Amino acid sequence: MQKISSRFVRTSIVVVTLWLSIFVLAPQAMLLIATFLERGQQDFLTTTFTLGNYVRLFDPVFLLIFWESFRLAGITTLVCLLFGYPFAYILATSRRTLRPWLLLLVIIPFWTNSLIRTYAMVIILKSGGVLSNVLLWLGLIDQPISLMYTDFAIFIGFSYTLLPFMILPLFAAIEKLDMRLLDASKDLGATAFQTFRHVTLPLTMPGIVAGCMLVFLPALGMFYVPEILGGSRFMLLGNYITNQFLMARDWPLGAAASTILTATLIMMILVYLRSVRASARSGEGALEGELLSTEGA
Amino acid sequence: MAPMATTDPIFELRGVCKYFDDTCALSNIDLAIRNGEFLTLLGPSGCGKTTILRILSGFETPSTGEVRLNDTVINDVPPEKRKVNTVFQNYALFPHMTVRDNVGFGLAMAGTEKGEMARRVREALTMVHMEHLADRRPGQLSGGQQQRVGIARAVVNNPLVLLLDEPFSALDFKLRKAMQLEIKQLQRSLGITFVFVTHDQEEAFAMSDRVVVMNEGQIVQVGTPKEIYEEPASLYVARFVGDINILDATVRNATGDGMYRAEVEGVTMALHSKRRFSDGTEVKVLLRPEDLRVHRVAEGMLDEPHLLGRIAQTVYKGATVDLYVQLDDAHGGKTVMASEFFNEDDEEIIYDAGERVAVTWVDGWEVVLHAEDQ
Numbered sequence A: 001m002q003k004i005s006s007r008f009v010r011t012s013i014v015v016v017t018l019w020l021s022i023f024v025l026a027p028q029a030m031l032l033i034a035t036f037l038e039r040g041q042q043d044f045l046t047t048t049f050t051l052g053n054y055v056r057l058f059d060p061v062f063l064l065i066f067w068e069s070f071r072l073a074g075i076t077t078l079v080c081l082l083f084g085y086p087f088a089y090i091l092a093t094s095r096r097t098l099r100p101w102l103l104l105l106v107i108i109p110f111w112t113n114s115l116i117r118t119y120a121m122v123i124i125l126k127s128g129g130v131l132s133n134v135l136l137w138l139g140l141i142d143q144p145i146s147l148m149y150t151d152f153a154i155f156i157g158f159s160y161t162l163l164p165f166m167i168l169p170l171f172a173a174i175e176k177l178d179m180r181l182l183d184a185s186k187d188l189g190a191t192a193f194q195t196f197r198h199v200t201l202p203l204t205m206p207g208i209v210a211g212c213m214l215v216f217l218p219a220l221g222m223f224y225v226p227e228i229l230g231g232s233r234f235m236l237l238g239n240y241i242t243n244q245f246l247m248a249r250d251w252p253l254g255a256a257a258s259t260i261l262t263a264t265l266i267m268m269i270l271v272y273l274r275s276v277r278a279s280a281r282s283g284e285g286a287l288e289g290e291l292l293s294t295e296g297a
Numbered sequence B: 001m002a003p004m005a006t007t008d009p010i011f012e013l014r015g016v017c018k019y020f021d022d023t024c025a026l027s028n029i030d031l032a033i034r035n036g037e038f039l040t041l042l043g044p045s046g047c048g049k050t051t052i053l054r055i056l057s058g059f060e061t062p063s064t065g066e067v068r069l070n071d072t073v074i075n076d077v078p079p080e081k082r083k084v085n086t087v088f089q090n091y092a093l094f095p096h097m098t099v100r101d102n103v104g105f106g107l108a109m110a111g112t113e114k115g116e117m118a119r120r121v122r123e124a125l126t127m128v129h130m131e132h133l134a135d136r137r138p139g140q141l142s143g144g145q146q147q148r149v150g151i152a153r154a155v156v157n158n159p160l161v162l163l164l165d166e167p168f169s170a171l172d173f174k175l176r177k178a179m180q181l182e183i184k185q186l187q188r189s190l191g192i193t194f195v196f197v198t199h200d201q202e203e204a205f206a207m208s209d210r211v212v213v214m215n216e217g218q219i220v221q222v223g224t225p226k227e228i229y230e231e232p233a234s235l236y237v238a239r240f241v242g243d244i245n246i247l248d249a250t251v252r253n254a255t256g257d258g259m260y261r262a263e264v265e266g267v268t269m270a271l272h273s274k275r276r277f278s279d280g281t282e283v284k285v286l287l288r289p290e291d292l293r294v295h296r297v298a299e300g301m302l303d304e305p306h307l308l309g310r311i312a313q314t315v316y317k318g319a320t321v322d323l324y325v326q327l328d329d330a331h332g333g334k335t336v337m338a339s340e341f342f343n344e345d346d347e348e349i350i351y352d353a354g355e356r357v358a359v360t361w362v363d364g365w366e367v368v369l370h371a372e373d374q
Helices: A003-037 A052-057 A060-093 A099-110 A115-123 A128-137 A149-176 A179-187 A192-203 A204-223 A224-231 A237-248 A249-281 B049-057 B098-107 B116-129 B144-157 B173-190 B202-209 B225-230 B235-240
Strands: A037-041 A045-049 B009-020 B023-035 B038-042 B064-069 B084-087 B161-165 B193-198 B212-215 B218-221 B245-256 B260-262 B267-273 B281-287 B292-296 B307-316 B320-327 B335-341 B356-361 B367-370
Touching: A003 A037, A003 A249, A037 A249, A037 B367, A052 A249, A060 A099, A060 A204, A060 A237, A099 A149, A115 A128, A115 A149, A115 A224, A128 B144, A149 A204, A149 A224, A179 A192, A179 B084, A192 A204, A192 B098, A204 A249, A224 A249, A224 B193, A237 A249, A237 B307, A249 B023, B009 B049, B009 B193, B023 B049, B023 B218, B038 B049, B038 B064, B038 B202, B049 B084, B049 B161, B084 B144, B098 B116, B098 B144, B116 B144, B116 B367, B144 B173, B173 B193, B173 B202, B193 B202, B202 B225, B212 B225, B212 B235, B218 B225, B218 B235, B235 B367, B245 B267, B260 B281, B292 B335, B320 B356
Parallel strands: B038 B193, B038 B212, B084 B161, B161 B193
Antiparallel strands: A037 A045, B009 B023, B009 B064, B212 B218, B245 B260, B245 B281, B260 B267, B281 B367, B292 B356, B307 B320, B307 B356, B320 B335
């Protein structure tokens, strides 16, 4: 029994490692190599070494794209956090019988491809679309409006697609929160706001950080949402990279931009992991061996 | 130094009922908690003692009735606005804060000045012998240490009343005993009213000025530990606090001066009771194991009325020996338990199984209750 399971474990590890090596590590390595090669007329790449691709990225146009992408991803993350936290809180504190159903509501959108869902957003946002008609009917506007090709459309698209990634880690963190601590806080005279600020918020911080990562990182790279909802006015990092590969046929430049993005994301994940480790160190049971016996003194 | 417990109530429950959905958790509770006393709510789990505590702390509101603190009705005052603090069963310390910050939490929320806060936190930690661990986090402390911090965190706010919800239930036996003593001393030196919840009768008796015995959402008896033990108001209380022998009896007639002539398990005896019984009433005679006396039949007949039986089992307890006596069928056939204390040069309490004995009890120590008083 022991042998079979240990062989099973070893096989699984080997398969997963092979899979990741072939389909993640190798392409990533190839991409990295491509960033140091010159663009070729016939085969996309030549074998000449250069650092020029990175130098070319210090173009104001690219830096603006870089900045704009971070701004949109940042605001999207904030929007998701502001809407996701209360929802996750309600979800985590709802009756046990109700919880699976609410959770199902969060997960249902995953059953439809997100590209198709983004196209569906067009029907809502376009001139004479659902949103426009509702606003007309409510008398808030006098003529049909289009919300397409605006910041707003992109925020809506991003937030809609990424909200579940914010809610799920927040739900996990809030569900773990010991509600008796909130009672203790109230008992010690803390108002609802003080309790949230000093107890709930710090104790659910790992969930907040995880949720923000899971929204921010894809928002930086998700190219089809700005493509469909933002139109040609919005060139974000994801679109820029796609364009270099598919339109401009400048593989080395696309690879360099992609590598810069990946490096930024890795750095952010490292920061996150450090913060998690720091909070785990200060958490329970870290120094159990050091208990001093003052008991019975 | 400490003010003696007065009879002025600081906390009062008047006609309090509590329903959760349709189930009645508390029915018609009247309780006056005296200023400065150590009061314990005692009962099995689900008897409503924790609900009373949560009504006092403000986490539950009574369905009907009044809660008064210092003669002001506080039914709708939320927990954060009551000058009452709680020591929680599972400590409920904030895991992300140091011991010092945990203890200072209440003062910080009230906007206490920094210097004063530091001083009071230090005093509170010294009081519970935890000042040397002030920079630790709760996760680095043992259960006993965590509960000390929980106590410091509550008393540092100078509450009018301190509520303790089974604070020692997670501690081992020895530590529990030590903490009981400490809490009692702390209460004496602070002079604060303590309301303590436990299901452990020994703990309740060891610490309390008064004990409130509860069952199924009702108060069944309030009194000093001595009153509860020696004069239980019902069979329920008698059974809940310690071992008890219950004999069936029928009152023949009153002989005056709180005395009755009665048939106890078929033997005519004199019973003492302050209660009134009419002739022919079915009653129960309650006797603690230490009230009973066991005599060897072989040593000659007793002249006082007695019940005959055989030793079924002897259990050596160190300071005492528990004798289980199976009464003769003529005397109801019950098994009663008698605790006999060792006496230096007295070997006679060592009995053989099956030995014939007579059982009597110390005159006047019996408690007589109506048979229907469950």
